Each structure stands twice: as structure tokens, then as C-alpha cells.
Amino acid sequence: MATHHALGIDIGGSGIKGAPVDLDKGRFAEDRLRIATPEEATPDAVCEVVGQIAEHFSVGTDVPLGITLPAVVAHGVVRSAANIDRAWIDLDADRLFSERLGRPVHLVNDADAAGVAELHYGAAKGHRGLVVLTTLGTGIGTALIMDGVLVPNTELGHLEIDGHDAESRAAESVRDREGLDWEQWAERLQVYYSHLESLLRPDLIVVGGGVSKQADRFLPLLDLRTEIVPAKLRNKAGIIGAAHLATRGN
Template sequence: MPNRVDQYAIGIDIGGTGTKYGLVNHRGDISYRGSNIRTNEYDDVNDFVDDLYKELKPSIDAVGIENIKGIGVGAPNGNVYTGTIDFAPNLPWRGVIPLAKMISDKFGLPCSLTNDANAAAVGEMMYGAARGMRDFIVITLGTGVGSGIVSNGMLIYGHDGFAGELGHTIIRPGGRKHEGTGAHGSLESYASATGIVLTAKEMLQQTDKPTLLRNYPLEQIDSKLVYECAMQGDEIAQEVYRFTGQILGESLANFIMFSSPEAIILFGGVIKAGSLILDPTKEHMEKNLLNIFQNKVKLVLSELKEADAAILGASALVWEKREV
């Protein structure tokens, strides 16, 4: 029998556009990776599972199926208790999809499934910045805002499997409308890459100050452009990040007073702005904490490579000890 490091887990990350997958050992070494599956091209989930199997079968045969402990899947609206994807708005399959069972039946291996942000938290605990920690929160800042909360060494799933949607908490009551949910004032509508673009456009309309952003049509402004202008010293672009950091910091203060984590780990494209967003985030986080929480919680960046993080997070579900 192989020892633990000779065993493998398959990690699968299902996104609205593409699906990434890989074969990972217990140390987090990825011996095979792929991303040839375009999720949005599969109207029938059965065809999706069939092609996923075809992509992974050569690597499974290479190491021997007896040396693979299982499959972990991170997916939008993934329910860890039922193994289903429930009404995911950005996937082509409607309703409740029993994906874990479908994958398990096709591959002949046990399959665990949860949402992508929870998978990221397990990945950080297994391979990344949260190794050795028992209480922490992972916040993913990309197109949206995701989160995974670990308390006393266990990921918090809640009674129905959907706990930890911190991105959809209301932090500006009556504020900006979130087009996907219809909610007003949610964290995701401000602190995501999408939110940064909306803030930039609002600031352009609210001030006559000169800015590099005015050199571009409104429809061409994206988060990358805002970042590039901010790095060139543009005051409006830098103010976008200061405002975003303020809202994120205020929100993190609430999350800290709820669960008292050892650290908050930030991950995703938005944090590439570095001190432009991290400094105001830290300032407003500390400013809004009760003194018993101040200067106790580390604000750290993910240690997982962005290109590998989704696969590592999903594969870590296989090794996770979980009580359900």
C-alpha cells in the first residue's frame, strides 16, 4: 500500500466559464493539471462529466486508481451536505444538480463537493497561509467576493451547507444595487473587481477633477485599467482603492467581532493592488474594532499560487476531516 504522500486526490474547480482539474498529492504537489473543459459549452451536465472523465483518465491510469483517495470539487452554490449544486446562476445547468454522485459513479471514486470559497479555505488550511491555524477567515476578492470561515479547526457550513456568504452581507443599507441578487449595499457590490469599476464610474460622474480615466470611454473602464492608472499616481484611481479598502476594512471588523479569528487571509485579483487597498483596509478594520479585538488579528495574503489555488483547494476536500 502506498504511504500518505504516495496517495493522490483529484481536484476539480468548476467556474462559470471554464473548469480546472488536477492530480495532487498530500503535500500539494500537482503532478497533472488541465483546463480544457469550457463549462459554458455544456448544456447537458452528463456530457460535462463524460468529458471530464476522458480528460482525467490517462493520469488516473498512470498512477493507478487504487492510489487515488478521492475527488474534491469546488463549485458555485455547491452544497457539502447533499453533494449537489443548487440553482447556480452562472452555470448552464438549471435547478439542483447531484454532481458529486454523478462524478463518483463515473469515476468509481468517492467525491466531496462544496462551494469554491469554502474549498479555498480548506486549501489554505492544508497547503497555504493557514497551516497550523484553527480559527481564520478566507476572503476571495475577484469578480465577486467569496468567503470561507474556519472555527476551532472546522469549516463552518451551517445547518444547510451554505454558511459563510460574507460577500452578500449588507454593509451599506440602501446602498448600491447588486445586479445578480437585487440586494442593496452588499459587500460584493463594492469590494469586488466589479465593484471597483462601479466606484470608478461613480467618482468620474461626481467630480470634475482631471484623471487619466477620462481618456477612456466609460464602457472600456475595467478593474485592470483602474489599477494601472492608480499605479501611475492618478488621484481618482487611488481614491477608488482607498474607498474600497475602507468598506472592506469596516466589513472585516464585523466579521472579526463575530468569530474572533487568528487571521484573515485575502486572495484574488483585487489584492494585486497591494498597499493601495491593503493600507486603508487595515486602517478601517482596526478603527472599527472594540479594543479587546484590536491589533490581534493578522491580515495576510494567500500563499497559494493563483494558477493552482482552485485545484489545490478542491483537492484538499479529500483530506479534510469533517463531521456532517
């Protein structure tokens, strides 16, 4: 099979990262480029940075471009805003990026992109049934995949548990801010993942985000019926998943 590429760009609260992706192998075709997210992450400011990244790689306009956003995205329209300006809400971002970049784009929620990447190239490859990916970072992002099909925009990091938004108690940023040790944090994760398990009965849980590289410090402390494993692609997953979705749709 001939190698084919797409460009993936991952918009985060602190950095905007992009790279061409070899879709046959599920890995970067060139070193990624990272540019700091503008302090005021308005649509215009973010679009300017995305354009710089796209131009850096000199890929033709015929190369598909996928973009992640830390937000609910429905048919290219942004319906929420996390770590970006609220001016994004109700914006047709597909149209904005397409017009500014002079090429078609596919916009997707960042956790959904990571879940699709892990399904096709990472820790969930070959798994059937219900797979739940969670990204532990500034908040808790989630992706729900049933028999290889993405159910988009699940936002299960915002489940209310014991009167609290789940991510306000169990995100990795909370561990850092409150100075929790691994055992203390694992107690909070236990509550969260047990709740997910009782609601969904998944076949596999994949844990992503930068902290997944230290999964051996906290995953063994959890007691679940469901198999729970660290993500393999880690912080590359958003870029890879966005590129994949730009060409294949799920």
C-alpha cells in the first residue's frame, strides 16, 4: 500500500502542536512544531498560529488537515470552550479555518481525536466492544468508541460525583495544585473510574495525557473489574487522531 499522509494540528490550552502524519504507520512523518497558545486564545489569534504551523510544513492544499480543539464540536461548530476564549462558542470553526487556510479542514474534539488514534494505532488497537479513553490533564477528557465507531463529544469528565464536577477533584492538574501523592490521587481516581464502570460497563479503559508515562505509579493502585491500560501514543495522540479523522471520518 502506498504511504499516504495528512496534517494534524492539536490546539491546547498552553501550546498548539502540529505535524504531518504517516497514516499507514500511525506516526509523525516529520518532527512536530509547537507554538505557544496565544494568551488571549480568540479564534483569530489561534487561527493565525494554526496557519503558521500549516505553512511551516509546506504541504499542498490537497493534503487533508485535521484540527483538534478542547471543546465540544458538532458538525464543525464549536459548542463549548475549555482553556480557550468563549468567543469560540457557536462559531462555525470548520468554515473559519477553511477560509483562512485556503483548504478544507476537519475539526474534532481533542479527546475524541486521541481516542481514535489509540484505537487505530495504540493501546486499543484490535479491541472490540466498548472502549473508553480518558485524558488526565488540565481537566478530564473522554472518548467513547463502540466496536470501532466513535460516539463524539461525551464530556464524561464533567460527571457530577458526590456533588463535585469529576475533573475538579481528579484531574492531573488538581493532583499538582493540591500536592497530592500518588496514593491520595489514586483514591480520587478510584471513585471516578468506579463511577464510569458502573454507568458504562466498558470492555477497556485507556488512560492518556502526559501523566500516562507514569502510569505505573497510579494504575496498579486502582481496583476495577475493567482492564485499564496506559495510552501508547501519549501526547502524540491528538495530532495523529486528527490527521486520521481528516481522511477517514471515524
